Amino acid sequence: MKKLIFLHIPKCGGSTIRDKIIQRYSAAGRVFKLYNDNPRQDYYTPRTLTKFLAENEELPKTVKSIIGHISFEELSLLIDMKGWEIFSVVRDPIDRAISNLNYMRINQNHRGNSHAMKVTENSLYSYLCSLDGALQSKFLGGG
Structure with missing residues (x-):
């Protein structure tokens, strides 16, 4: 079995890939989960992964x-990427931004909720134009 890295870009169908494919076919302890804004008991953030690697020197x-x-860039600073197959899923950037805006609106505990609630039909275009053009490319190693 090849070792696999899935760079999960938010709002690009990644939860389905994570839940229905990767985790479903992996035994316990075979999937290392990194979620910056959704830490759970067995989830790591880049900071806690750095600490884990300092204590253990490498992944199990x-x-x-x-x-x-x-x-990609952040992960490549933490682990040796040789020997890993790496993939991601991208989405039309406008559709992705609107989906993310809606996600932030319906999740009251999301850190972007108050900002998302201020975006109106009249300000949507300005909101989309103000976004960094690298919405997805930052996950894939773009600047």
């Missing part, structure tokens, strides 16, 4: 998949 040999909201 049982780990066959890494998934999460982390950029």
